Amino acid sequence: MNKVFKKTRDLVLPGELVVESMDYLPGRNCFREGNGIYSKRLGLVYFKGRVVEVVPLAGPYIPEVGDMVIGEIKEVQYSGWIVDINSPYQAFLPISGIREFVDSLKTDISKIYNTGDVIYGKISVVSALKTIYISMKEPQTRKFSGGRIVEISPVKVPRLIGKGGSMINLIKNKTKCRISVGQNGRIWLQGEKEELAVKAIMMVNEKSHTTGLTEAVERLLDRGE
Amino acid sequence: MKRVDGRKPTEIRPVEMKVGVVKNADGSALVRFGNTEAIAAVYGPKELHPKHLQDNEKAILKCTYMMAPFSTTERNKPGPSRRSIEISKVIKEAIEPALFLEEYPRASIDVYILVTQANAGTRTAGINAASLALADAGIPMRDLVSAIAAGKIEGEYVIDLNGDEEKVTLADIPLAYMPREGKITLLQMDGNLPKEDVKNIIKLAIDTCKKLYEMQKKVLKEKWLKEGVE
Numbered sequence: 001m002n003k004v005f006k007k008t009r010d011l012v013l014p015g016e017l018v019v020e021s022m023d024y025l026p027g028r029n030c031f032r033e034g035n036g037i038y039s040k041r042l043g044l045v046y047f048k049g050r051v052v053e054v055v056p057l058a059g060p061y062i063p064e065v066g067d068m069v070i071g072e073i074k075e076v077q078y079s080g081w082i083v084d085i086n087s088p089y090q091a092f093l094p095i096s097g098i099r100e101f102v103d104s105l106k107t108d109i110s111k112i113y114n115t116g117d118v119i120y121g122k123i124s125v126v127s128a129l130k131t132i133y134i135s136m137k138e139p140q141t142r143k144f145s146g147g148r149i150v151e152i153s154p155v156k157v158p159r160l161i162g163k164g165g166s167m168i169n170l171i172k173n174k175t176k177c178r179i180s181v182g183q184n185g186r187i188w189l190q191g192e193k194e195e196l197a198v199k200a201i202m203m204v205n206e207k208s209h210t211t212g213l214t215e216a217v218e219r220l221l222d223r224g225e
Numbered sequence: 226m227k228r229v230d231g232r233k234p235t236e237i238r239p240v241e242m243k244v245g246v247v248k249n250a251d252g253s254a255l256v257r258f259g260n261t262e263a264i265a266a267v268y269g270p271k272e273l274h275p276k277h278l279q280d281n282e283k284a285i286l287k288c289t290y291m292m293a294p295f296s297t298t299e300r301n302k303p304g305p306s307r308r309s310i311e312i313s314k315v316i317k318e319a320i321e322p323a324l325f326l327e328e329y330p331r332a333s334i335d336v337y338i339l340v341t342q343a344n345a346g347t348r349t350a351g352i353n354a355a356s357l358a359l360a361d362a363g364i365p366m367r368d369l370v371s372a373i374a375a376g377k378i379e380g381e382y383v384i385d386l387n388g389d390e391e392k393v394t395l396a397d398i399p400l401a402y403m404p405r406e407g408k409i410t411l412l413q414m415d416g417n418l419p420k421e422d423v424k425n426i427i428k429l430a431i432d433t434c435k436k437l438y439e440m441q442k443k444v445l446k447e448k449w450l451k452e453g454v455e
Contacts, residue, residue, distance in 0.1 A: 011446055013360060013369070014364075014365070014366035015368035016442075040325060041363055041364070043363075058361065059363030059364070088271050088331075088332040129330055130331060209449075
């Protein structure tokens, strides 16, 4: 007997029953107990085929391999840098993770990145104990100079990017800003209409789960100021 | 029997619950039972320092129960006391079974509970608030935790004792319960009662916890529905 208690985009609370059936599988942020699949977190339910998933409405950033993140160098060490990535776990950028070869015996690596520098890196390793490594070898990675950084809730980053980058491209086109989005909820931007872009980003952050958001953001951007 | 404040024996005090009251916290809640009021704030999961306290298997739950100096009739000396340290410990143990701590190895989740007004039942109000705040912070949970105290006065079982009743009850039994799981996570008793009475009081408290559970669910949903989740 399949009993489905929720439909897609329904709000669920921790411990709330979503499906009572062995035909479904618990996906992200769900768990099985007996025949039932329950939500682990406060969020919205999504059915992906037979997999039940909950997209959380709140919570911290947990790194995953392949994520692009904006990090701040916290400490320069002998063999690399400790990077704060707005997560419960610190990340480490080893000297082997940067493009050029560096002989750590002969060079002062703080000349490459020093404390306070902000970088756009890619998560390359996440161990079971949540030891995080960053790589700066990929083409998109770089060190930021100038511009500004705003922080939004990490769970709202997918909405800011939009389907196939629709939302972020809209903001980029209308404001002519250069924008880099980190999966960890930090956004770097630079351009003449920074102020307007920040307004649009904060609007997405506050109203991420409402319908008709793209239109509302478009109206805000068209109004300008 | 009529109680000092005119309630029926199985009637709780007027309850008020609010979620998201502390702006700077990751999750927060306020719970009021009559003249007892507790605010809970959750920070984390975040990095745990000092490092030797980190657990490679799971996150550490830190719980701090405090009473505001102005919360009682006689000024309450601020800072940890013998009593508040013990209550912090039992609250921690009451909410820990509801959490999936293994999702955040090496991290810590901090729960601060501040009692701003005390009129009996502060630990149960604290547990209710903490459970709401944890859900609000997006921490993975098996279930919400509800809590209530009960006792026996003049031969009758009474739920949710207030300050005056607490002085005359034969025993004061606070109980925390995970309604969906059907598990008791906190059970204390000061005073003496026969086995039969304790059994009945536990049953009464569990029934009330189920009612509180519905209220907790409602208040959590309302917060997000207000913000436009349909």
